[in-house]
Amino acid sequence: MTPAIFLMGPTASGKTASAIALVEAGLPVELISVDSALVFRDMIVGTAKPDAGELARAPHHLIDIISPEQSYSAAQFRNDALALMADISARGKVPVLVGGTMMYYNALQYGLHDLPQADAALRLQIEADAVDIGWPGMHTRLATLDPVTAARLAPNDAQRIGRALEICILAGKPMSELLAAPTAEPLPYTLHKLALAPNDRAWLHARIAQRFDLMLEGGLLAEVRALQHKYTLSLDLPSMRCVGYRQAWEHLAGEYDAATLRDKGIAATRQLAKRQLTWLRGMDDVETLDCQRADLADAVTTRIADWVRG
Known part of the structure; x- marks a missing residue:
C-alpha cells in the first residue's frame, strides 16, 4: 500500500521546522497540517503559524481555511484529510501529516464514534x-x-x-x-508514525516559556485586539479558547496584569504539551526521536526518507 506518515509531537518540539526540511530535501512529499489552531485565518502570532516564506517553500494543506468565527470539527478534518491524502497519493507523492492535535490523528485513523448526544x-x-x-x-x-x-x-x-x-x-x-473501539475501515495506507519528544521535560518547559515570550514580544496582544475588531468573537468560540488567545483576551479585559498573563499562558501551554505527550504514549506503533538533538531536522529527514522510498 501507499505510505502515509504522521509527524507528531508536543507543542514547541520542532515539528514545523522538521516538516519543512523534508520538502527542502527534495523528498516527494506534501504536508497536511494537523493543528486545530492553524485552520483559523489571521491567527498568526499566537499559533506559531509558519510564515509566508516558509509556506512558499513548503506549502501546508489545511492552514488558513476558516474564519475565527467558525468551528472546525474532527469529522471535518477527517473528511478533508482523506480527500487530500487520496489526491496526493494519486499524484505519486506521500502525504505527511504534521501537527499536534492528537484527536485529529485519532479520528483520521480510527474514525469517529457514535457518542451520546448532549443532554x-x-x-x-x-x-x-x-x-x-x-x-x-x-x-x-x-x-x-x-x-x-x-x-x-x-x-x-x-x-x-x-x-x-x-x-x-x-x-x-x-x-x-x-x-x-474502531469505527471505520482501516486506512488504505501503510502508516508510519514518528513522534518528536524530549528526554528531559524541563527542556521542553524552557522552550515553551521562550516561545511564549517571543509571542508576546511579537505582538500577540495586538493580534487579539485586531481579531476583536475584525470579527464578532467571544471566549466561547474554539478560536479564542486556543492556548494563549484565551489568556490574552482575559488580560485585555482587565482580569489580570501582564505578569499574570505570561504565567498563565506558559502554564496553559505546558498543560497542552502534557496532554499531547499522554496521547502519544497511548498510541500504537510510534517511533520516537529525541527532539532535543541538535540534528533533529536531519534525523527526521533520514528516517522519513527510508519510509518514503520503501
Whole structure:
C-alpha cells in the first residue's frame, strides 16, 4: 500500500521546522497540517503559524481555511484529510501529516464514534456540581469514572471535563472505552508514525516559556485586539479558547496584569504539551526521536526518507 506518515509531537518540539526540511530535501512529499489552531485565518502570532516564506517553500494543506468565527470539527478534518491524502497519493507523492492535535490523528485513523448526544438537563446538573466543588473536583470525579480520559485533561478544562462526565453517565461506561473501539475501515495506507519528544521535560518547559515570550514580544496582544475588531468573537468560540488567545483576551479585559498573563499562558501551554505527550504514549506503533538533538531536522529527514522510498 501507499505510505502515509504522521509527524507528531508536543507543542514547541520542532515539528514545523522538521516538516519543512523534508520538502527542502527534495523528498516527494506534501504536508497536511494537523493543528486545530492553524485552520483559523489571521491567527498568526499566537499559533506559531509558519510564515509566508516558509509556506512558499513548503506549502501546508489545511492552514488558513476558516474564519475565527467558525468551528472546525474532527469529522471535518477527517473528511478533508482523506480527500487530500487520496489526491496526493494519486499524484505519486506521500502525504505527511504534521501537527499536534492528537484527536485529529485519532479520528483520521480510527474514525469517529457514535457518542451520546448532549443532554441539557444533565449538563446543568454537572455545571451546578462544578459550582459547589470546582472543576478540579469534577476532574477528580471523572478520574473515578474514566481515569484514562481524566489523565489527558487539565483539572480546569471545564468544557472537556463536563462533556466526558456527561458521556460516562449517559453511556454507562467510560468515554475512553467508547473511543477505543474502531469505527471505520482501516486506512488504505501503510502508516508510519514518528513522534518528536524530549528526554528531559524541563527542556521542553524552557522552550515553551521562550516561545511564549517571543509571542508576546511579537505582538500577540495586538493580534487579539485586531481579531476583536475584525470579527464578532467571544471566549466561547474554539478560536479564542486556543492556548494563549484565551489568556490574552482575559488580560485585555482587565482580569489580570501582564505578569499574570505570561504565567498563565506558559502554564496553559505546558498543560497542552502534557496532554499531547499522554496521547502519544497511548498510541500504537510510534517511533520516537529525541527532539532535543541538535540534528533533529536531519534525523527526521533520514528516517522519513527510508519510509518514503520503501
